[in-house]
Each structure stands twice: as structure tokens, then as C-alpha cells.
Amino acid sequence: MRSARDYTDIIGGLLLIAGGTWFMLYSTGYNIGSLRRMGPGYFPMVIGGLVLLFGVLVLLPGLFRAGQLPRPEWRPFLTISASILLFALIVERFGLIPATVALTLVAAVADNQSRVLRTVILAAALSAVAVGVFTQGLGIPIPAIRWSY
Numbered sequence: 561m562r563s564a565r566d567y568t569d570i571i572g573g574l575l576l577i578a579g580g581t582w583f584m585l586y587s588t589g590y591n592i593g594s595l596r597r598m599g600p601g602y603f604p605m606v607i608g609g610l611v612l613l614f615g616v617l618v619l620l621p622g623l624f625r626a627g628q629l630p631r632p633e634w635r636p637f638l639t640i641s642a643s644i645l646l647f648a649l650i651v652e653r654f655g656l657i658p659a660t661v662a663l664t665l666v667a668a669v670a671d672n673q674s675r676v677l678r679t680v681i682l683a684a685a686l687s688a689v690a691v692g693v694f695t696q697g698l699g700i701p702i703p704a705i706r707w708s709y
Contacts, residue, residue: 566627573619576611583608636670643667655706656695660687 583604593599643666651659664683668674694700 563629564626566622566625568627568630569618569622569625571630573615573617573622576615576618578615580608580610580612580615583611639670640667651702653706655703656690657687657704660690 585608587601587604587608590601590604591599592601592605594602643663646666647659647663650662661683664686665679668679668682691704695702695704
């Protein structure tokens with residue numbers, strides 16, 4: 561069904577504006593600093609401003625062009641949400657690798673055309689990258705695998 565406005569871009573732009581505004585407001589609780597001497601609130605303030613700007617750039621054209629009314633797809637929404645919740649529940653108890661594998665396997669259910677072998681390879685690669693970046697690179701104390709709780 562055609563509409564006088566592109567509500568998909570309007571909704572997306574408003575969500576980006578809301579997210580960017582939240583980041584900017586949240587960062588005001590920290591010292592912003594300056595470009596030469598950045599405080600802990602500087603990076604969230606800049607990222608929030610960029611997200612807000614992109615929201616405006618998505619929103620404005622959507623107000624002046626026709627488009628389809630959006631139809632929500634519940635399966636991808638629910639499976640992606642469930643995979644994030646599952647990651648949060650698993651990561652402390654069992655470690656980063658099992659949590660990343662669970663996240664990837666459950667999120668793959670969102671796609672009707674996902675292949676098992678590709679999903680397993682993706683889960684292994686994402687687990688290796690997560691351990692390399694977060695545990696080794698950034699030194700975040702998350703065990704790769706926790707055998708006992």
C-alpha cells in the first residue's frame with residue numbers, strides 16, 4: 561500500500577534522532593573536555609551528535625517522498641532480541657565463546673535462507689575475533705570459556 565510519505569525512513573530517522581539525543585544527554589554527566597584533552601564524555605557526545613545528524617539526514621527526504629507502509633517482521637525481531645538476551649545470560653556463567661556461539665546460532669534463525677555450515681563457521685570466526693579483541697586486545701577480564709561457576 562502506497563503512502564504520501566516514506567514512513568520507513570521517517571520511523572528510522574526518528575529512532576536515530578532519539579538514540580543520538582539519548583547518547584548526547586547521557587554524556588553530559590561526564591566531563592566532556594576538549595579536542596586536545598578529551599574527557600570520558602567526549603566520545604559519546606560526538607557519536608551521539610553524528611547519530612542525530614544521520615537521523616535528520618534519513619528523516620528529511622522521507623517527509624517528501626512516497627513510500628510503502630512498513631510491515632513489521634516479527635520473526636527477525638524476536639530471534640535477534642532472544643539472541644542478545646541469551647548472550648547476556650550465558651557470558652558470565654559459561655564464558656565469551658559459548659555466549660558468542662549461542663548468539664550467532666539463535667540470530668541465524670532470523671534468516672530463512674541461513675545455512676548450517678556457514679552459520680557454524682561464522683560462530684567460530686566471531687568467537688575468535690571476540691576473544692582476540694576483548695580478552696587479549698582490550699584486556700577485559702571475560703574468560704573465553706568458564707568450566708566451573
